[in-house]
Amino acid sequence: MLRFFIAGILLLFAGYGLIEGWPLIAGPSLVVVTPAEGATSQNGIIDVSGRAARVALLTLDGASLLHDEAGNFSATLTFPRGASILTFSATDRFGRRVSTTRSIFVSE
Numbered sequence: 001m002l003r004f005f006i007a008g009i010l011l012l013f014a015g016y017g018l019i020e021g022w023p024l025i026a027g028p029s030l031v032v033v034t035p036a037e038g039a040t041s042q043n044g045i046i047d048v049s050g051r052a053a054r055v056a057l058l059t060l061d062g063a064s065l066l067h068d069e070a071g072n073f074s075a076t077l078t079f080p081r082g083a084s085i086l087t088f089s090a091t092d093r094f095g096r097r098v099s100t101t102r103s104i105f106v107s108e
Helices: 002-026
Strands: 029-034 039-041 045-053 057-060 072-078 082-091 097-106
Touching: 029 082, 029 097, 039 045, 045 082, 057 072
Parallel strands: 039 097
Antiparallel strands: 029 045, 045 072, 057 082, 082 097
């Protein structure tokens, strides 16, 4: 009976450790809501927004993007006429990185 009790306690500790350690195991995540792939703009002004989880550094084309405690980020940027490729990158405190890109087009 004592063996089952000890095994149960160890199983509870292992489960708790897995739950608490999940952010360390999972690495960063990045979801870009806007702009959509292939978005177009008439005036060159593009709204950028999304959510990043478990990140230490969030960048857009190498420049830092600010995010709140929940991981939400947003910015309004201007682009010249023509096509542009936006590269979003999220890096966690262990150096693991995820990236995604969006293509946009700005007409007159």
